[in-house]
Amino acid sequence: MSMAANPTFDPRAAPAAVFERSPGYWTTVARRFMRDKVAMIAAVIVLLLILMALFGPWITPADPYKSSMLSRLKPIGTDGFPLGTDELGRDMLSRLMVGARLSLFMGITPVLTAFVIGSALGLLAGYAGGYINTVIMRTIDVFYAFPSVLLAIALSGALGAGIFNALLSLTIVFIPPIARVAESVTTQVRGRDYVEAARASGAGAFTIVRVHVLGNVLGPIFVYATSLIAVSMILASGLSFLGLGVRPPEPEWGLMLNTLRTAIYTQPWVAALPGAMIFITSMSFNMLSDGLRTAMEVKQ
């Protein structure tokens, strides 16, 4: 008597009927994220801003650097200048579009760099523990003892104005918080049974970190880092607003806001436009990061 005679015991047919392959973690996260309307709107805005940053210079209606003494500080809705002109008669719409490039670059780069350096420091401190942990984490505590705005401004003030110095200062500001998160997540993961099992089976420290630790810590650190982009946008533009970041005549929203400050009595709403762009950008990044965090809180 063969097994095939009894269909309920067919080993080939049974699994397909009973089990459905459960979606992986990232598929679940993506699905949850797509269902979050607010996060999706924010994602679309961020995507548009990034496209504007990439292609801005080729799609502007006018030359963003061309000034004209005759058409200074025109109001919003002027013929030929849909969003008015700035204090040198340059087209605001074009400048805001081209400004996306430097503003986003100045806001995102420090967080990315700090993500790499801070994660490395936190992983090292969390995995090595002991003496190395003490040295790294106590040094980080010192930088953490400064309010972030003060540290950013003090550093770039001491180093002098300029794009590179502003990026450097902001990176230094964001390393401590990221390293702290990385350290605490790594310490948690290090104590898990699977890490112990890998060690017992003879895996070296490098292999354990690469195979078992990295994949489990980078997600939470990344989500935390995305929440810093909004702060970084505000701070980076703030540095330019103070005259410590981007220098004229480059279009950058913080700098534009600064040079237009004198116009708040003559053309107030034109003067406020660059700040509105910073606001929209930082708000979108905040909502995107919130959505990402909620979507990733999946109980496995």
Add this chain to the structure above:
Amino acid sequence: MLLYLFQRVVYTLPIMLGVALVSFALVHLAPGDPLVSVLPPDASQELQVQLRTLYGFDRSYPEQFASWVWRALHGDLGTSIATGREVSGEVLKAVGNTLRLAFVATLIGFFFGCLFGFVAGYFRDSWVDKTASLLSVVGVSVPHYWLGMVLVIVFAAQLNWLPATGAGPGGSGDWRWNWEHIKHLVLPAVTMSVIPMGIIARTVRALVAEILSQEFVVGLRAKGLTDVGVFLHVVKNVAPTALAVMGLQLGYLLGGSILIETVFSWPGTGLLLNSAIFQRDLPLLQGTILVLAMFFVLLNLLVDVVQSTLDPRISRS
């Protein structure tokens, strides 16, 4: 409790030394001669050496650091290169102005933050919650220097209700709590309060929602306690964290007031820092950063101590 207090203080000391070292080192990151802003281009070699000795720039870094810390402990932060006045006096005067602004802003932020947070936490996922949550995201996302500009445009330039800049009709030295002075405080304080409002609202909302879902609340309700009674229990559980966040926010505002003070020409530490940076006045820069950072460290310590008094579970763990 006493042991915890002792541990916290001992832990803070090396941090303070580190903060002093960073504040000192910051200034020496600066490229160029620290005396370049005061020395005339044709200064004689003799005068240069004389000034260098006067400010102590001729000695080695460790020596300079040691003597700077030693004098700072005695309340002497050196003399400003640009104005020739005592740095400690300048900083103290500015700290008073900033503290007043930051304190009022924190109170406004705390009040509205708690209000929004409680309402949102109580009516979770309703439209009230969504509106309150949106407001708190706006609070943490808005570039406050831009918000300040917008408020100046609306209330000073357009409506002409409030003054746009300054700390009073007669400058900054003679602050009084009357309307003539307070109306200068309104716009900067409201601008500044938006950040703590957003952060406190977020914290309180999460706490309230968490506490309301706990079993002891169900127990209290089952026991027949009124809504007001339950509310008081929630307040009691939220208070330690909310107060701690408020304390830290005061510290952040104090250190981060430079952008708002620049917008409103408010004569505080931010404006002082701004002029120190652009005049390359290193002793003043160093001193202001040190005082602000130390204040932040001490505030952190104070917050920890107060929090552990309110909630003894913290010092026991």
